Amino acid sequence: MLRTFSTLAFAAAVYGQQVGTLTAEKHPSMAIQACTASGCTKEDTAVVLDANWRWTHVTSGYTNCYDGNKWNATACPDGKTCAANCAIDGADYEKTYGITTPSDGALKLQFVTKNQDGANVGSRVYLTAAGDGSKYRLFNLLNKEFTFDVDVSNLPCGLNGAVYFSEMLEDGGLSAYPGNKAGAKYGTGYCDSQCPRDIKFINGEANVGNWSGSSSDANSGAGSYGSCCAEMDIWEANLDATAYTPHPCKVSKQTRCENDADCGAGDANRHSGFCDPDGCDFNSFRMGNTEFYGTGKTVDTSKPFTIVTQFITADGTDSGALVQINRFYVQGGTVIPNSQSAVTGVDPVNHISDDFCQQQKKAFSDNNYFSTVGGLTGMGKSLENMVLVLSVWDDHAVSMNWLDSNYPTTSPATSPGVARGRCDPAAGEPKTVESAHPDASVIYSNIKIGSLNSTFKAQ
Template identity: 75%
Template structure:
């Protein structure tokens, strides 16, 4: 996955550390989930969601002056990362009015793509599942299945409605880093396998060193924030993929060099496997499986089921397989079979599949170098659920739904990933043409294998 976070609005209180602001009350929207032991035997859990800190208004602790405006830090408040964290606060969020985040029904979350508001507009969002006011809800996915309903009918080419797990700290890094005074309550501590360098605060310090703007409201700094990531669902109405991304580290870790961050020519030397081992039905030869009117009909809602199979069928066993299937209109739909020369027919992710796929596509198998499914499984014991919608300033989402690389021959195995036009995902195009796009997630469940869904 090639992710660049779309940093949203930056607006613009003295104590040590990244502060929690008090100018806007922080109220977490409700998003209950269910925990299941057998079909029809599920218990509701009163969970909520919290907006990522990167989207929040960052201002001086003793007033309304911005610490970050556009794509630049306030040089007076932020002469360095430690001082900036002491001088600046991230504040509460107006989830619906500013960010277009709503809960249309119990157990449902709708994320709007572009939201007009009194400060201009917000683009995209990312939220985390909370258990209580101050901690993320941790998941152990081994020997479990994770299920949710999704409606991508209003999510066109170039957009990504993503559901995934990241190996974040339960408290957002508050206990590990004395500079972080905001914690999970304000959505701190993000990390993923791309080791993103556009995160404003990492390890309780502002990422000001080497910061440079990449577009009108985003930038990157010297440091990145790395951790293993399990992409359950990266999709729009025309393409989808699910992808494990293991890392050499087993907790949120700040990368401090281009090599550690896997930046530039160091992509296959970093702490994490940025490519992952993806299962994209279109890329793997079945071009009629997923899309409007197809086997999985994206013009209407459906259920996504992902199972994490261990070698001994226990919660402590080694991860050996990740299975996928769908449920729509009461019918269970098995995942598509691979139709690629050199790849044995399969519809799940195993180390053998990944080895064959990388060879067939001519891709570097950094997935294996980093530890493959075994390494991924160790991280799956303590994951935080992430739900988002975003556009891609780095690669226009071509890696998901078009030809990638864009100058590659689409007849060559692995290049064609979807039917979308390569320019559809350019931010200036998709933001202008589809500001009203949205994705809705609902009926989130976690439980024993074959416990979270029913079929007619």
């Protein structure tokens, strides 16, 4: 995975850490179910919009603290002062961001939403625990399975409807960092294995140091700091391609990186940072089965289906060492096992294990940084306290080629591991996809967490 999240901001986006009062914050309800062998119980959970999307203004009025892709130098001369001066406000989820709940337990994310400030592009939300929304819902995935339904029939090439887990702090950093007055209730504390440096506020301070606006995105940029943590990509997909990918880290929980080496910034540092940005992916197309996933394929993406992911431990306990990640699908009442690898040098398996990852990295001539930072065992330690993330986005870095096309684009498509989907490499260029498919969307629903084989059934 090469996700950068460099462009998920609306036209007049601004950011911050104090709490504003100009727009009431109301989290859209999205109930999930917790299951055992005896049945499932409903949890009254909700979703909260990431702080990076929100309007932020000076606490004394309406002046933006961040405008376009530049900081307000008066309000934000340094990180701590900026956090004190700037208030993060509530969100109108539907009108501004195109985030709706079409039915109980369902969430629809619109790709482009026109609003009074221009247009919002993409979104990222987190699941909050039942109650007042001040804490994220934490998941222990070990010895469990995670299941949900998805409709990607309106999600074309170049887009990514992503469902994943990040090792974020339960309260969004509210208690750990005095400069953070907003917390999980306002979507603070994001981190992932890319150690993203486009996050405007990290550890309660504005990321203003050496901030540089993006040359391709009028609303984004990058600062000196990044926000790192382990990440488990359950689902990164569109109509044509999908992958699931564990990304372990050297660090536990959300950690701020403060230099290029620790952040893994740039090609020279990619495999020296706190986290593994590549991960160990299972993409059926990349693993040699080009007819498994897509419109009219074995898993037919023109229709909704269910995704089941199981996390197998060595001793069958909720604290054991992670040894395998299984994947299968349910569509039309039929259980569909994940495709098997058909790559020379890789055993014909349909799951992720350390053996699979080692063989795949060798077969594709990829750096096995996955193993260096802990492999599945390291990933498993992080899976005990994870926050659920749901998003839709486009990619200003490499046009989503790493997911659904040929990557690197400079290598022959016939080289092992290069072809990842059928999409044209140019289809995912942000200007192209935003213009051609503003009405694209993804729907997630029927989320369940439970003991193995408790969250689904075939007809």
